[in-house]
Amino acid sequence: MPLWKVYHPEGLYTAEDKKALAVRITNIYASIPLPKFYVVIIFEATPKGSCFVGGEPHDKFVRFKIDQIARTVPGPVREWWLKALDKAVAPFVKDRGCDWEISIDETPSDLWSLQGELAPPFESRAEKRWVEENKASPYTLDEKLPIKLALTPGLADR
Amino acid sequence: MPLWKVYHPEGLYTAEDKKALAVRITNIYASIPLPKFYVVIIFEATPKGSCFVGGEPHDKFVRFKIDQIARTVPGPVREWWLKALDKAVAPFVKDRGCDWEISIDETPSDLWSLQGELAPPFESRAEKRWVEENKASPYTLDEKLPIKLALTPGLADR
Amino acid sequence: MPLWKVYHPEGLYTAEDKKALAVRITNIYASIPLPKFYVVIIFEATPKGSCFVGGEPHDKFVRFKIDQIARTVPGPVREWWLKALDKAVAPFVKDRGCDWEISIDETPSDLWSLQGELAPPFESRAEKRWVEENKASPYTLDEKLPIKLALTPGLADR
Numbered sequence: 001m002p003l004w005k006v007y008h009p010e011g012l013y014t015a016e017d018k019k020a021l022a023v024r025i026t027n028i029y030a031s032i033p034l035p036k037f038y039v040v041i042i043f044e045a046t047p048k049g050s051c052f053v054g055g056e057p058h059d060k061f062v063r064f065k066i067d068q069i070a071r072t073v074p075g076p077v078r079e080w081w082l083k084a085l086d087k088a089v090a091p092f093v094k095d096r097g098c099d100w101e102i103s104i105d106e107t108p109s110d111l112w113s114l115q116g117e118l119a120p121p122f123e124s125r126a127e128k129r130w131v132e133e134n135k136a137s138p139y140t141l142d143e144k145l146p147i148k149l150a151l152t153p154g155l156a157d158r
Numbered sequence: 159m160p161l162w163k164v165y166h167p168e169g170l171y172t173a174e175d176k177k178a179l180a181v182r183i184t185n186i187y188a189s190i191p192l193p194k195f196y197v198v199i200i201f202e203a204t205p206k207g208s209c210f211v212g213g214e215p216h217d218k219f220v221r222f223k224i225d226q227i228a229r230t231v232p233g234p235v236r237e238w239w240l241k242a243l244d245k246a247v248a249p250f251v252k253d254r255g256c257d258w259e260i261s262i263d264e265t266p267s268d269l270w271s272l273q274g275e276l277a278p279p280f281e282s283r284a285e286k287r288w289v290e291e292n293k294a295s296p297y298t299l300d301e302k303l304p305i306k307l308a309l310t311p312g313l314a315d316r
Numbered sequence: 317m318p319l320w321k322v323y324h325p326e327g328l329y330t331a332e333d334k335k336a337l338a339v340r341i342t343n344i345y346a347s348i349p350l351p352k353f354y355v356v357i358i359f360e361a362t363p364k365g366s367c368f369v370g371g372e373p374h375d376k377f378v379r380f381k382i383d384q385i386a387r388t389v390p391g392p393v394r395e396w397w398l399k400a401l402d403k404a405v406a407p408f409v410k411d412r413g414c415d416w417e418i419s420i421d422e423t424p425s426d427l428w429s430l431q432g433e434l435a436p437p438f439e440s441r442a443e444k445r446w447v448e449e450n451k452a453s454p455y456t457l458d459e460k461l462p463i464k465l466a467l468t469p470g471l472a473d474r
Binding site: 003015018019022023025026027035036037038039040041042043044045067069105107108110111112113114115116118134 | 165204207208209210211212213214215219221223231236237239240241244248252257258259260261262263264
Binding site for chain 3: 161173176177180181183184185193194195196197198199200201202203225227263265266268269270271272273274276292
């Protein structure tokens, strides 16, 4: 669901760094919960002299550009969410003396597919199965129903 | 109009593959119809170890990130449209044993220019000329009018 | 605030070109005014044969993809704004015989942080300080107030 593009100076991160950062980011989304494989992270090394901040070349700058697709962040938690992401990346930017910036776009969840399948509804049976299998696969009409199905919402105990 | 970014493992596609995939994608948009040159596709090779899915490096994963600008896909055809795109790319992902994901963003059509010209209105004379000439060029106020001009919409035959 | 991705043919721009283009772009935004360091520009060289326009490889094409975050361009100036940007880039595309295209997306300003700080409100004391210091830093609740504070808007002289 989220697509993270991490624009970083060439040579800043080792393979182990990338893996560790990817895991930190993935875990935040998995805790929502979301299927882990919804989280895609692409590291893109910017060669020296190809990144400018304020009109000046900046070779210690990391720019996180994020598309969130599956969920819209509700108003009251938007600031909290941003802070949570910032905390996840801090060891790889702040603690290394880099400048950094994060921006998130929210793109239409109905214009998104994985392995040719549209993502199943939030908290549906299909989503639950996708989480368990950790991969996208075809699902039935039945599986589009919510896990907790209440046909007549009301005050009664469930 | 659409800008396709194709993030693919380094070495996955030959020059011929890229050309063939670009043509398949372009033809779908041309059939709307849209001027062919509205379709821009940029292939970006991701070096080994720079793409993560679910926190794990994934070196057989292709991520299509699409900006659609000229048109908003109407509600009833959004799913169909996604399936049509998926079918176009299938020979280059599914049939090669790769995993893949597609997401589309819809960005403002009035914040878009080609060769310094704003795109002319949908089905205008200018758009028709652009299709024929297959390139962007200045157009007059007259050419902003629709090809089929009906000043007084009504029930009469046209 | 704006993130500019400049997809250009490999070898088209020298380091001096990049710097000059970055300064031209940055100055437009600084004149709004915006803190200069809000402007991030990443040049991305597309290798020969990896950029397609209308289904054909196009190796003299520059694609500007812009995210504007801090401000939404008001209706009446959207066309003017696009023309202003086009004028800024013209010496680096039109005057060099390249084709080019610009598109702008407007992404949520509340899902954006710099150095872990959310950008302060438009025309606030904190923004003024950020402009002066040309860098992001923590700010107080007081500094979120507008520079020109009028608690009771009315007809009286100020």
